[in-house]
Amino acid sequence: MYEIRPKLKIPKTLLENILDIVAICLFIACTGSLIMQWPSIPDTVPTHFNAAGEPDGWGSKINLWILLVIGLITWILLTVLEKFPHIYNYFNLTQENAERQYKNARLMLNIIKNEMLLFFVLMSWVSTGVAQGAKEGLGVWILPIFIIGITGTIALFIVRSIKLK
16 A cells, blocks of 8 residues: 555655754753752652642652653654655545645644643643642643644644645
């Protein structure tokens, strides 16, 4: 199936590059902040938040690094996957629309990977703030915004894909 799909070399767009740079800069800023604050972070930090955004699970402060590592690994793996748009699933892929479909699918993946990295960065940052007493919780809107953001991105790009026949 994949062998009949064209393997096109499509350079990344300016938007894709900007999104990657912004997400990585925020990741680096959070990592730097965590390094600088490390001695002042209590040994126990929130590891889970309930639906109201209140912490209801606690664990070692190493968990703050685990969030960042998971976010970074996910970002790296999806960055690699971006390079192979010919292996994605498409609705109406033809030789004529392949480049448009590939660009659309790759941009969708780029936005999703950056949304996910930002979510893990935010979770580490909020957990640090709660552990230090600077914040009370995650807030009730963070998880719904994240879920709506990811599903909205997917829905938007599916509609775009259908229109790109």
